[in-house]
Amino acid sequence: MAGEFELIESITSDLTVGDDVMLSVGDDAAVLRFSGDTVVTTDMLIENVHFKRQWSSASAVGRKAVAVNVSDVEAMGARPSAVVVALAFPKDLDQAWVAEFEDGVKEECATAGVSLVGGDLSSASVISICVTAIGDLEGRPPVTRFGAKVGEVVAVTGRLGWSAAGLTVLQRGFGSPKDMVAEHLTPSVPYGQGIVANDGGATAMLDVSDGLLADLGHLAERSRVGIDVDPSSVEIPDGVARVSAATGRDPLGFVLAGGEDHALVATFRNEAVVPKGWRVIGRVTDSGSVTVDGEPWEGSAGWDHFA
Amino acid sequence: MAGEFELIESITSDLTVGDDVMLSVGDDAAVLRFSGDTVVTTDMLIENVHFKRQWSSASAVGRKAVAVNVSDVEAMGARPSAVVVALAFPKDLDQAWVAEFEDGVKEECATAGVSLVGGDLSSASVISICVTAIGDLEGRPPVTRFGAKVGEVVAVTGRLGWSAAGLTVLQRGFGSPKDMVAEHLTPSVPYGQGIVANDGGATAMLDVSDGLLADLGHLAERSRVGIDVDPSSVEIPDGVARVSAATGRDPLGFVLAGGEDHALVATFRNEAVVPKGWRVIGRVTDSGSVTVDGEPWEGSAGWDHFA
Structure with missing residues (x-):
């Protein structure tokens, strides 16, 4: 050697x-x-x-x-x-x-x-x-986790649920849907969108690694707010739907609680300033917790290496 | 847990x-x-x-x-x-x-x-x-490895040989001299001296991790010069002398070729600009290689994780 x-x-x-x-x-x-x-x-x-x-x-x-x-x-x-x-x-x-x-x-x-x-x-x-x-930061302020305010909108860019769907497939010994598996092995980060969000006035932001709801929980806790996710605004990718059908699991679970997505989620003052390429999926509330259509999410809530 | x-x-x-x-x-x-x-x-x-x-x-x-x-x-x-x-x-x-x-x-x-x-x-x-x-760098230029010029002096600050002496003791199942052992377990870095050398006009610098001669070899190679070390200017610490006596090894070997020292070695234009706390141990030559009193060093030459 x-x-x-x-x-x-x-x-x-x-x-x-x-x-x-x-x-x-x-x-x-x-x-x-x-x-x-x-x-x-x-x-x-x-x-x-x-x-x-x-x-x-x-x-x-x-x-x-x-x-x-x-x-x-x-x-x-x-x-x-x-x-x-x-x-x-x-x-x-x-x-x-x-x-x-x-x-x-x-x-x-x-x-x-x-x-x-x-x-x-x-x-x-x-x-x-x-x-x-x-x-x-090139003269910009950092976008932290603690700047979200009640009444603002929550928006996301990048892929959600793909990585968890890919992991589920791999754990069962299969190799397809290939796009889901590939996403788990190498997440496709929405490069460049961090600056886009910052320049668009994002008030708080993080990347989704523990799962969307778990990470929104971190944002809500640091910002001392609540967040309500509108499940009808969350798109279910084809591959996630296929893995859900094959495994009998709720497709929303992959999208809302699947880990290692590396999408970006941010809060913005209102719909009008949300940059192109971002989709609004919820709203900042005063509830102090993360909810889905007003209710606590009962599914899995992300993962922890030491659990 | x-x-x-x-x-x-x-x-x-x-x-x-x-x-x-x-x-x-x-x-x-x-x-x-x-x-x-x-x-x-x-x-x-x-x-x-x-x-x-x-x-x-x-x-x-x-x-x-x-x-x-x-x-x-x-x-x-x-x-x-x-x-x-x-x-x-x-x-x-x-x-x-x-x-x-x-x-x-x-x-x-x-x-x-x-x-x-x-x-x-x-x-x-x-x-x-x-x-x-x-x-x-606070507005300073970096001190690289490639700025040394023929005729300049080589100076060092920090401890040399202590770590290798401490490792030798540990490998034989002993725990003293305690100061040598402690130095191996946690090197005492000459904090603050990097800026002192930079402000003093150091032309090239590195920290000693592979062993003084091996690291001077990296500096000489990058600067396309040679370096001659004057062994009479290199001090033999008491603990190194004791470990050498007990193990029958050359004390200069510990000081010149012992790894993990984390002293700083730098080149300066001449003796007059060498900062306080640094000692001159050699000179930059046109030989293209590192020598000790004009001769190649025959002892061990540092270590390599993959050797």
């Missing part, structure tokens, strides 16, 4: 970086030039906890690791700028896996418009990945 | 943050306000690769995880500002270990003058830690 320095050389030999990158890999740290405040977020992906090698290609894992982190930068209303990627893996892992993983990282970086500017390689008994994403 | 959200609440309930932190934990990402370019670096620590629980207290592991990352920000000549800390651990790990780890993280953050502004908790079969450190 190649040594650490050779591996780093092969990974970094073809990197391209954005105009805001003053110094990329090869030094003690990278240097970025921002015009506004700096946004930073980190997330780990552990083999057999966050992904399984029998389900995910190395490329899909690399893409997902970048996507889920950049999604959090979008959720602050910032321009995603760069990622650093730490990877630890067993010494006997096929080197092709590492190369394919890094290709996936670079592919998603290109899609997201971010630069890979650093990382770390190490050995470990299971594959462990840690990505930190950095963004530039 | 407490759930993820309760654990995060207990970790983050007593956080204090610096004036440059606009938004800390509790949102999708943290927001930092810098007056200059942003420096970012990441490193993973894996149980039984980078630390052993029978050698290190949880607090020492937490302190080390912060220290080795902030050290890289210092090495760019920047002011360290903040860290995000991702931790994955087995579900059956004693919760006191996690609490003690986080106390160590906070203790080192206080020592380094950085704010803990975010993180991630997950499960994994072995303890896996990933820290990303962020710094603010």
Whole structure:
């Protein structure tokens, strides 16, 4: 197996970086030039906890690791700028896996418009990945979780329910609907919409990772408001309908409570200012809790690694 | 065991943050306000690769995880500002270990003058830690690895050889000299000296992690120069001398080739501008390689995780 320095050389030999990158890999740290405040977020992906090698290609894992982190930068209303990627893996892992993983990282970086500017390689008994994403607010204020006001509207952009439908299929040993499965393996983040929402006056925003209702619960709690979701405004994707029919489960459950969606949900002052590409799904209330058509949701409420 | 959200609440309930932190934990990402370019670096620590629980207290592991990352920000000549800390651990790990780890993280953050502004908790079969450190150049240029010029002097601040001496002792089942062992478990980074070197006109700099000669090799390669170290200028700490005597090894080997020191080494135009607290140990040459008193070093040359 190649040594650490050779591996780093092969990974970094073809990197391209954005105009805001003053110094990329090869030094003690990278240097970025921002015009506004700096946004930073980190997330780990552990083999057999966050992904399984029998389900995910190395490329899909690399893409997902970048996507889920950049999604959090979008959720602050910032321009995603760069990622650093730490990877630890067993010494006997096929080197092709590492190369394919890094290709996936670079592919998603290109899609997201971010630069890979650093990382770390190490050995470990299971594959462990840690990505930190950095963004530039470019003079904008951050869109936090605590700015929602009673009477405002709740709107969403991106896909809901696809990832949970895909996971359900995989857990039963199947591989289709392929679009649902692909969405679970690599979420399609609505890149660029964080800034669109910020410039459109979003008062609060987050990305959907624990499930729409669970995440709206976080927003409601931080903003000290309630939120009512109108189920008739929530679209049921074809694939979700098919998985629901095949498994006898409520399609709304996938859309409202399925985790790992990485859609963006935000509150806006009124319908008129909701940006194109966002759909209104509810309203901010004074109830202090999250409801669906005025009632508490009785289904599953997202998931917790330690539950 | 407490759930993820309760654990995060207990970790983050007593956080204090610096004036440059606009938004800390509790949102999708943290927001930092810098007056200059942003420096970012990441490193993973894996149980039984980078630390052993029978050698290190949880607090020492937490302190080390912060220290080795902030050290890289210092090495760019920047002011360290903040860290995000991702931790994955087995579900059956004693919760006191996690609490003690986080106390160590906070203790080192206080020592380094950085704010803990975010993180991630997950499960994994072995303890896996990933820290990303962020710094603010505050209008200064970064001090890279590629600015050294022939004729300049090489100077160092911080401790050399202590960590390797401590590791040697631990590997033989002993616990003293205690100061050497403690240095291996938690390196004492010369916090603040990165800016001192930058303001003093350092032309190139890095932190010593692979071993002084190996790291000078990286600097020489990037700067396309050679470096000659004067062994008579390198001090042999008492503890290193004691470990050398007890193990029959060359004390210079610990100081010149021992890894994980996290001293800072930099090049300066001449002796007159070398800041107080730094000692000159060599000179930049046109030889294209690193030598000790004009000769290649025949001892061990640092270490490589994948060797």
